[in-house]
Amino acid sequence: MDWKEVLRRRLATPNNGPNKKKSEQELKDEEMDLFTKYYSKWKGGRKNTNEFYKTIPRFYYRLPAEDEVLLQKLREESRAVFLQRKSRELLDNEELQNLWFLLDKHQTPPMIGEEAMINYENFLKVGEKAGPKCKQFFTAKVFAKLLHTDSYGRISIMQFFNYVMRKVWLHQTRIGLSLYDVAGQGYLRESDLENYILELIPTLPQLDGLEKSFYSFYVCTAVRKFFFFLDPLRTGQYLNLDKDHNGMLSKEELSRYGTATMTNVFLDRVFQECLTYDGEMDYKTYLDFVLALENRKEPAALQYIFKLLDIENKGYLNVFSLNYFFRAIQELMKIHGQDPVSFQDVKDEIFDMVKPKDPLKISLQDLINSNQGDTVTTILIDLNGFWTYENREALVANDNENSADLDDT
Known part of the structure; x- marks a missing residue:
């Protein structure tokens, strides 16, 4: 029985003795005495205050200083490993092709023109077969987002697949941008973004004719x-x-x-x-x-x-x-x-x-x-x-x- 329960029972016990009824101040004094007694006993059970604080999870990690090269390298490597793991969680081309095959296989007739549709029941079946990476996409919320005016309560397979593709692309882009977050603080400074765009230029077909002397301006x-x-x-x-x-x-x-x-x-x-x-x-x-x-x-x-x-x-x-x-x-x-x-x-x-x-x-x-x-x-x-x-x-x-x-x- 903890001190709170003891205190509650003591205060709840009526005074039926020959003595007069206790005043409000006396009751408050008695409550404080009991609280002090049991609090002191509870605190005494702890070895010291410092050990009590050790039970609080650590929530602040100091950034390595410029001269702490080893710690900086360790931090950079851990971030790289983390981003690689996040990248592996995304659907690759083979998995996307498999998802398209499953969606096409479970389409729900009739078609609207040339557009294949799928109802919620088949939607869930595909979700079960598509694998754990696809689980986040096969939810009632996503289905409702894409549900418009179909009289059979279906969604477009193409619209859903494009939705998945966009999500994958956005996550890939975010991971790619995170690699340029040199400070590792979850944001890009101007110099970080400049490095990202500069290395992106050769991959952009629209900029094939751009002379290198204009790269800095772009x-x-x-x-x-x-x-x-x-x-x-x-x-x-x-x-x-x-x-x-x-x-x-x-x-x-x-x-x-x-x-x-x-x-x-x-x-x-x-x-x-x-x-x-x-x-x-x-x-x-x-x-x-x-x-x-x-x-x-x-x-x-x-x-x-x-x-x-x-x-x-x-x-x-x-x-x-x-x-x-x-x-x-x-x-x-x-x-x-x-x-x-x-x-x-x-x-x-x-x-x-x-x-x-x-x-x-x-x-x-x-x-x-x-x-x-x-x-x-x-x-x-x-x-x-x-x-x-x-x-x-x-x-x-x-x-x-x-x-x-x-x-x-």
Whole structure:
């Protein structure tokens, strides 16, 4: 009987003696005395506190230092063995072929056109015969994922097999990437990913014609895509912009980007906030810049541009910051002989589009939530973008007229 049970019984025993009933304080004191007595007895049964702590499983392992070469080699070898074991757990080509044979053998008629189907009963039969490596794929959850509108309650054999193939390929890719995790921390640093892509280039048929002198540019471009937000990249101007061929871009060289209509005020902010070397931008910084401008609907891109627009570093845009950037648009309009546009009108339009929580401040989250962030930022930094927005109705009408003309012909 443990101390808790003894304590419970002692406290539960009524006081039927001639003495008066115990007070609440007396009961509390007695409870504490009993607890102290049995706790001390229980603790005394342990040899010492350190031995008690030894029963806790180890959960922290220190990484080997740079000078602990043997420990580092041991760690690398153990990781390699682990990844090899994980690789052997994946289906190989022969096992995939056997799986396809079993699925085809157990198809459930009738076929839909040329597509073979299988019901849940036969699905489970194949799972029993396919072997332990396939067990993870033959579950009710997977079957339900692939079940659509078949009136017989079946799934497509081809869709299921493609599902398995994709899973195997994804795991193979992850294992391959893990081999480049030099630090062994479960993530890839920029240098790790660069090594992976560089060694991958010779295996990509699409890059057969790529000269080796451009490998470094391709690797850098691909890595920046991954690290920015994994969106497609459309850049090809860097070498053309670099007029002095020093591998860097000055503010003047960057001003020729796109339609060459970005304001000097905005470009000043780019060179103030972004990492530069002696006042010039390297290729990696350029790629971040391009990614942001080419994907202005994305939150990551809006965050990049918002930081440039937030000249007072307050975490929001107010009338002052909007006017600061739009004055540069107005100046470009004068230079190009365009009619001036009132800032007051533009400011009202921006606040109407965004509808911020605070009627005087626009936060980054306000921009993202409004789904108008790309339009607002374009109005403030690019004359061509502003002109397109300002004449949007006329442009739409012109497009409609051109479409009607084509229909008539």
